[in-house]
Amino acid sequence: MGFFIETMLGGLMTGMLYALVALGFVLIFKASGVFNFAQGAMVLVAALAMARFSEWANAALGGDSLFLANVIGIIGAGVVMFIVAWGVERFVLRKLVNQEGATLLMVTLGIAYVLEGLGQTFFGSEIYSINVGMPKDPVIMFEGLIEGGVMINKEDFIAAALAAVLVGGLTIFFQKTAIGRALRAVADDHQAAQSVGIPLNKTWVIVWCVAGLVALVAGIIWGSKMGVQFSLVTVALRALPVVILGGLTSVPGAIVGGLIIGVGEKLSEVYIGPMVGGGIEIWFAYVMALIVLLFRPQGLFGEKIINRV
């Protein structure tokens, strides 16, 4: 029993981290109708900027204050993400008002390569580390409830809590505020949004900034877990089935999707894995996404696709 719960909790924490990356996809899709393939590259750039800026700041400060160095790193990375958002709007999206979704999708593929290249040019292509003082040691919990207790990685726990707060805040921002409504309006219909006085340019910068900040949080957490290196880009690939499962238009969907896939992966690896020789974790998420697509093309929580004939 203890082992089952432990596996499940581990899955939930990993799932929360997937959800964090998935959130970046959902935000941009909700607010501009674009499936953003560059999300993984944005996570990489954010993590690289954070790692290098805090490293440089630490060296400049003589290693006195890790906290201050990290703050400088986060601010620096935030500025970089703002520049990315502004650049994407100014040089790419502005030329593509009222274009088809497929065109915009291809453009984000291009943006991904540019960002990956530029990021490594500016910040280097070695493996760097981010140390934001996350506790690495595991703790034992629920000792009173279950015999032997449940072992939880503290780092995962903090990361999951952080992700949950971010998600809650963004949900309110999108559903309850005027700017959130304006963002959804732009995603739905460019022309109509302009007719009620919503400026497209500013809106896009805001959306990409928010997605950039989410990428930064994801980059810091994943980066401190597994080091800042090019393979961070593939984290976005792991988040892809999460978005499909949860629905591209739903912030809560990204969370639930992440949790389902995180738990599913771990449980299947532990309990079904041995029967088929293991390795399930790698493809399990994609199979689940495929099954969901067959029955609910809009995902579990996505907006229903209404077609009037």
Add this chain to the structure above:
Amino acid sequence: MNMTDMNPAAVAQPGRRFGDVILDLQNISLRFGGVKALTDISFNIREHEVRAIIGPNGAGKSSMLNVINGVYHPQEGKIMFRGEERKKMEPHMAAQQGIARTFQNIALFKGMSVLDNIMTGRNLKMKTNIFQQALWIGAARNEEIAHREKVEEIIDFLEIQHIRKTPVGALPYGLQKRVDLGRALAMEPQILLLDEPMAGMNVEEKQDMCRFILDISDQFGTTIVLIEHDMGVVMDISDRVVVLDYGKKIGDGTPDEVRNNQDVINAYLGSGH
């Protein structure tokens, strides 16, 4: 002759008066490559009036509307807004100046509810900034509530209380048109542009729409510019009518004047008649 004498709607509401010229279009020409969409068109719009632009298909009505709205930029001519020459602008700037519009092929935010759609019309009136809203603090929340009240008034006015939470994509065509109108009204515009508001409607829906347009004019004093090719409807509710044909102006005046204009009769019925 006093123009109000000729219009039944205006007579019914003696309080309604036309004000000064609010928008003056002077010698507007618009080309797309070699195609002349509009040629040397001049007319003006007075405050509080219902001004119709009519003409057969392809006459340039929608192009004209898009010029007023800032979507198209004419190669020649001047647009005077409240006596000042208007510079080249984007559609969202027209909205900021108080020009709202509806769309011929409804352009609503399909995934959003009726309420949210109309709330987007309040966007420009909201004063709190992104940080206040992101934190969802008092000022932003109070503002949201105040605007919500205004939107509920519009919902009552258009008689769509029963569908306020419905996603607009699921509504029948006639109601979608009404929501489109509601969103424009929520902007409390000085000029309301209606692009074929009756297109594709049945008789009953058309009557409702006519009633709403006249009520908007009476109750809010909004200046209304309306495009239609259904002549009957236009003649009943407009104060003055501009007639376009092949991108040129062929008539301008009260409905009665236009009805008896030989060029207009030819354009609509063919010159053989």
